[in-house]
Amino acid sequence: xxxxxxxxxxxxxxxxxxxxxxxxxxxxxxxxxxxxxxxxxxxxxxxxxxxxxxxxxxxxxxxxxxxxxxxxxxxxxxxxxxxxxxxxxxxxxxxxxxxxxxxxxxxxxxxxxxxxxxxxxxxxxxxxxxxxxxxxxxxxxxxxxxxxxxxxxxxxxxxxxxxxxxxxxxxxxxxxxxxxxxxxxxxxxxxxxxxxxxxxxxxxxxxxxxxxxxxxxxxxxxxxxxxxxxxxxxxxxxxxxxxxxxxxxxxxxxxxxxxxxxxxxxxxxxxxxxxxxxxxxxxxxxxxxxxxxxxxxxxxxxxxxxxxxxxxxxxxxxxxxxxxxxxxxxxxxxxxxxxxxxxxxxxxxxxxxxxxxxxxxxxxxxxxxxxxxxxxxxxxxxxxxxxxxxxxxxxxxxxxxxxxxxxxxxxxxxxxxxxxxxxxxxxxxxxxxxxxxxxxxxxxxxxxxxxxxxxxxxxxxxxxxxxxxxxxxxxxxxxxxxxxx
Amino acid sequence: xxxxxxxxxxxxxxxxxxxxxxxxxxxxxxxxxxxxxxxxxxxxxxxxxxxxxxxxxxxxxxxxxxxxxxxxxxxxxxxxxxxxxxxxxxxxxxxxxxxxxxxxxxxxxxxxxxxxxxxxxxxxxxxxxxxxxxxxxxxxxxxxxxxxxxxxxxxxxxxxxxxxxxxxxxxxxxxxxxxxxxxxxxxxxxxxxxxxxxxxxxxxxxxxxxxxxxxxxxxxxxxxxxxxxxxxxxxxxxxxxxxxxxxxxxxxxxxxxxxxxxxxxxxxxxxxxxxxxxxxxxxxxxxxxxxxxxxxxxxxxxxxxxxxxxxxxxxx
Numbered sequence: 001x002x003x004x005x006x007x008x009x010x011x012x013x014x015x016x017x018x019x020x021x022x023x024x025x026x027x028x029x030x031x032x033x034x035x036x037x038x039x040x041x042x043x044x045x046x047x048x049x050x051x052x053x054x055x056x057x058x059x060x061x062x063x064x065x066x067x068x069x070x071x072x073x074x075x076x077x078x079x080x081x082x083x084x085x086x087x088x089x090x091x092x093x094x095x096x097x098x099x100x101x102x103x104x105x106x107x108x109x110x111x112x113x114x115x116x117x118x119x120x121x122x123x124x125x126x127x128x129x130x131x132x133x134x135x136x137x138x139x140x141x142x143x144x145x146x147x148x149x150x151x152x153x154x155x156x157x158x159x160x161x162x163x164x165x166x167x168x169x170x171x172x173x174x175x176x177x178x179x180x181x182x183x184x185x186x187x188x189x190x191x192x193x194x195x196x197x198x199x200x201x202x203x204x205x206x207x208x209x210x211x212x213x214x215x216x217x218x219x220x221x222x223x224x225x226x227x228x229x230x231x232x233x234x235x236x237x238x239x240x241x242x243x244x245x246x247x248x249x250x251x252x253x254x255x256x257x258x259x260x261x262x263x264x265x266x267x268x269x270x271x272x273x274x275x276x277x278x279x280x281x282x283x284x285x286x287x288x289x290x291x292x293x294x295x296x297x298x299x300x301x302x303x304x305x306x307x308x309x310x311x312x313x314x315x316x317x318x319x320x321x322x323x324x325x326x327x328x329x330x331x332x333x334x335x336x337x338x339x340x341x342x343x344x345x346x347x348x349x350x351x352x353x354x355x356x357x358x359x360x361x362x363x364x365x366x367x368x369x370x371x372x373x374x375x376x377x378x379x380x381x382x383x384x385x386x387x388x389x390x391x392x393x394x395x396x397x398x399x400x401x402x403x404x405x406x407x408x409x410x411x412x413x414x415x416x417x418x419x420x421x422x423x424x425x426x427x428x429x430x431x432x433x434x435x436x437x438x439x440x441x442x443x444x445x446x447x448x449x450x451x452x453x454x455x456x457x458x459x460x461x462x463x464x465x466x467x468x469x470x471x472x473x474x475x476x477x478x479x480x481x482x483x484x485x
Numbered sequence: 486x487x488x489x490x491x492x493x494x495x496x497x498x499x500x501x502x503x504x505x506x507x508x509x510x511x512x513x514x515x516x517x518x519x520x521x522x523x524x525x526x527x528x529x530x531x532x533x534x535x536x537x538x539x540x541x542x543x544x545x546x547x548x549x550x551x552x553x554x555x556x557x558x559x560x561x562x563x564x565x566x567x568x569x570x571x572x573x574x575x576x577x578x579x580x581x582x583x584x585x586x587x588x589x590x591x592x593x594x595x596x597x598x599x600x601x602x603x604x605x606x607x608x609x610x611x612x613x614x615x616x617x618x619x620x621x622x623x624x625x626x627x628x629x630x631x632x633x634x635x636x637x638x639x640x641x642x643x644x645x646x647x648x649x650x651x652x653x654x655x656x657x658x659x660x661x662x663x664x665x666x667x668x669x670x671x672x673x674x675x676x677x678x679x680x681x682x683x684x685x686x687x688x689x690x691x692x693x694x695x696x697x698x699x700x701x702x703x704x705x706x707x708x709x710x711x712x713x714x715x716x717x718x719x720x721x722x723x724x725x726x727x728x729x730x731x732x733x734x735x736x737x738x739x740x741x742x743x744x745x746x747x748x749x750x751x752x753x754x755x756x757x758x759x760x761x762x763x764x765x766x767x768x769x770x771x772x773x774x775x776x777x778x779x780x781x782x783x784x785x786x787x788x789x790x791x792x793x794x795x796x797x798x799x800x801x
Contacts, residue, residue, distance in 0.1 A: 014514060015514055015515050015516070015517045015519070015520050016515065016516060016517060017516035017517045018516060018517060018518070024488065065756035110545070151741075213518070216516060216518070220516055220519075238744075334657065374614070375612070375613050375614025376612075376614045376615075376623070376625060379616070379623065379625040379626050379772060379773075380626060380726055380727055381626060381627050381726065381727070382626065382627050382628045382722070382725035382726055382727050383725065383726065384725075384726040387626075387772060389625075389772060419770060423627075445772055451727070
């Protein structure tokens with residue numbers, strides 16, 4: 001509770017300075033889990049761009065590459081073209097539903113363990129402890145007047161933060177260009193301006209968000225905690241202080257003096273001291289709690305020391321909390337987990353994933369689209385025939401040059417030729433060489449006898465000579481003058 | 486409302502006094518950094534006003550010390566593109582026009598450039614798709630009045646058609662047979678019948694037979710004894726499916742009575758050689774372009790000796 005005088009004078013409290021959070025170091029099960037997850041997530045982030053993947057001489061050998069300049073997205077054996085962006089959209093949908101799934105099952109696990117804001121803040125806090133010392137030393141340093149020692153500590157801390165921030169921003173750009181080339185260009189000053197700008201912006205945001213904004217990003221900036229609050233229900237796991245067991249709080253001494261009148265909480269404040277967002281979990285579930293469970297580690301340690309059972313603060317669903325309070329057994333974990341809502345989320349998530357896998361496995365890497373000339377729609381030829389022209393785009397989505405054959409069907413005695421050929425040598429097919437991993441554009445001419453329907457549908461089919469099983473067909477129209485005079 | 490303000494017990498924060506169905510709004514203080522972002526935007530605005538055009542004045546805005554303007558950016562982009570195109574323009578001019586089809590990259594650049602130039606200079610008469618209209622030739626088809634290989638097209642572009650003040654221009658004039666009293670109206674009707682028979686628009690008749698004799702005397706000198714035209718004189722082929730002014734009786738009567746001819750500016754005095762070459766390549770690429778004649782003679786002569794207007798024989 002704040003000072004009542006302050007509350008009665010709202011003008012003084014229009015803006016509030018951030019209250020410093022100086023989390024204490026803690027060890028335990030969840031801390032170890034956080035270390036592992038930090039190592040895995042940071043490892044994925046830093047190492048992925050350096051994994052090589054051989055795609056032959058015509059495509060980059062970087063396993064994961066978002067090639068914006070050439071509009072290609074490479075992910076191991078999968079290559080995505082701009083028109084296939086729905087795969088990326090599908091992955092975003094899966095990520096969204098995946099968050100719903102995780103949230104309804106295990107609560108804010110994303111926030112507590114794998115959100116970049118959490119991981120980098122955690123990393124920055126460890127650096128802070130290594131340089132400034134633990135919680136109490138940090139308090140003292142904060143209150144100390146500026147002197148050589150404080151300046152030296154602040155400068156060294158900010159320098160290390162800045163280096164981490166630069167490594168973070170620096171790694172990001174390697175996803176967008178060939179990493180070994182870019183790292184050389186970057187340090188010789190030959191990289192594109194956008195590379196330096198990106199590194200600059202990401203370094204600044206990492207430095208500020210990880211070093212100074214920290215929990216304020218979660219509380220004020222991030223929409224996700226609000227959405228998650230709506231996703232969670234009474235069967236979602238959340239970090240719970242078992243107030244029915246802990247209250248009223250009292251020190252070990254008091255409890256010894258008056259046995260039976262105090263709960264298990266010895267009011268040691270360790271749960272508050274270790275909290276990276278600076279909240280008191282004993283006030284109940286709140287927006288500031290990212291369920292990182294460090295307070296569970298801290299409390300368990302204290303409970304061990306005073307010889308009381310662990311789990312005064314624990315991961316419990318609110319349904320189980322009520323059951324436990326009433327002296328009943330928890331709902332079996334499987335029953336909580338396999339409830340309709342989670343099954344539904346999982347089914348949708350899995351169905352999208354399977355559908356995308358199926359689609360990726362079945363897609364053809366050859367494609368034709370043909371646009372009929374709109375002006376003029378048709379051209380009257382001297383010998384009485386009528387000619388139509390089309391611009392065909394042939395997509396060669398394989399990493400090798402291919403010779404493609406366009407064939408025409410469904411237009412009687414018509415002949416087909418390209419701008420490279422002539423009407424005299426025209427037949428029913430046109431052969432086009434399309435370079436590796438690119439779109440070939442060819443102008444097609446079709447001539448047919450002038451007598452016939454004003455509008456006639458026919459189809460253009462493309463096949464590659466090296467793999468005739470894959471093909472694509474595009475239906476187009478042949479137009480004739482309204483009526484011959 | 487202020488009298489409803491109270492201190493919320495759970496948070497220790499004052500409420501603002503609003504209440505909706507029992508839900509009250511807390512007067513939570515804003516984070517201090519929020520204020521900093523406001524100050525940052527103010528500083529940003531001040532810097533922007535100094536650097537960039539900002540304050541509206543009577544005729545324009547304040548210029549800003551960077552001298553930036555959207556028009557200037559546009560000009561920069563145009564200049565950069567021009568500089569990019571300069572080598573292509575030079576290569577186009579220095580390449581022999583007969584060699585252009587062999588250099589497919591350069592040809593393609595020329596076609597693209599010609600497409601743009603055509604939209605500026607040619608669409609007024611020939612239409613956006615170069616399909617022409619009555620009196621304005623369709624450039625997509627395979628009939629050419631003055632020749633359809635690259636060299637002939639370029640000559641037509643440079644010197645124009647029927648420019649009275651220019652000696653090298655393409656020139657010819659059909660007599661106004663009716664207006665000038667060379668033929669009587671009934672003779673003209675017979676000629677009309679014959680011409681329509683030539684292009685299979687009418688069945689042979691007595692009138693057409695009389696017309697054939699008149700054609701022999703009056704028309705073959707330009708249109709040829711087989712009526713297949715003459716590219717030296719820009720005389721159209723009268724036997725094929727393409728016609729410029731219409732082959733119905735009324736149109737033909739008008740044509741023979743009053744004569745018809747089209748005029749095209751000589752672009753050689755308005756456009757540079759590279760642009761003309763681009764236009765040549767574009768028009769040639771539209772579908773009716775003919776290969777250069779094999780003979781060493783000029784294109785016009787080669788075309789004139791050609792029996793058929795169809796590309797088949799032009800290829801030979």
